[in-house]
Amino acid sequence: MPLLPVTAESPIRARQRRGHGIGLAACVAILAGAYGLEWIVGMEPCPLCIVQRLVFVALAVTFLLGYVHAASGWGRFVHGGLVAGLAALGAAVASRHLWLQSLPPEEVPACGPGLDYMLGAFPLTETVSMLLAGSGECAEVHTIMGVTLPAWTLAGYILLGLWALWICRRPG
Numbered sequence: 001m002p003l004l005p006v007t008a009e010s011p012i013r014a015r016q017r018r019g020h021g022i023g024l025a026a027c028v029a030i031l032a033g034a035y036g037l038e039w040i041v042g043m044e045p046c047p048l049c050i051v052q053r054l055v056f057v058a059l060a061v062t063f064l065l066g067y068v069h070a071a072s073g074w075g076r077f078v079h080g081g082l083v084a085g086l087a088a089l090g091a092a093v094a095s096r097h098l099w100l101q102s103l104p105p106e107e108v109p110a111c112g113p114g115l116d117y118m119l120g121a122f123p124l125t126e127t128v129s130m131l132l133a134g135s136g137e138c139a140e141v142h143t144i145m146g147v148t149l150p151a152w153t154l155a156g157y158i159l160l161g162l163w164a165l166w167i168c169r170r171p172g
Contacts, residue, residue: 012072016079019167020066023083023160027060030156037149046138047131048097052153055090059160062086080168087161094157097150100138 009017034053037043045053066079118127142149 009070010072012076013070016072016076016167017067017070019163020063020070020079023163023167024060024063024067026156026160026163027056027063030153031056031060043142046140048093048100048138049149051093051131052090052097052150055086055093055157056153059083059086059090076168080164083164084161087157087164090157091154091161094150094154097138098148098154101141101148101150 031053034045034049034056038045062079062082066076066083069075069079071079118130122130144152
């Protein structure tokens, strides 16, 4: 005999749980692909790639919280808004990355120091601003199926943001 009564989950909560679970799985798949490209294929991530990975990690955590909470009231809008905001941030970083890749070679910024060095030598705010500015290594173009990696991540951010808004909609 269970200690707590078992009740059926409401359709709204079930939809929230399912939707956030799908978003979480998508984030995990994207991150697995990124680490696979690094560890198996040998592509070293540039500073903007690292920032984009961190945004996908934040999205995954937010989707996980939405899955656990499965809000049926106003909380579903909070979760949807958090994911949409993080997705917009990621889309902005990916757009910056695409812009850097579109520059002519003479306008590409010089390569900067590595992330480990920047974290040890500069304050966090300056490190973040240098990361977001990008460097010459961010202008290297790698493609998968003819599409650049930042374009794939931009598509991922847009789709995840739209997905979050879709799952927090009104039922019916």
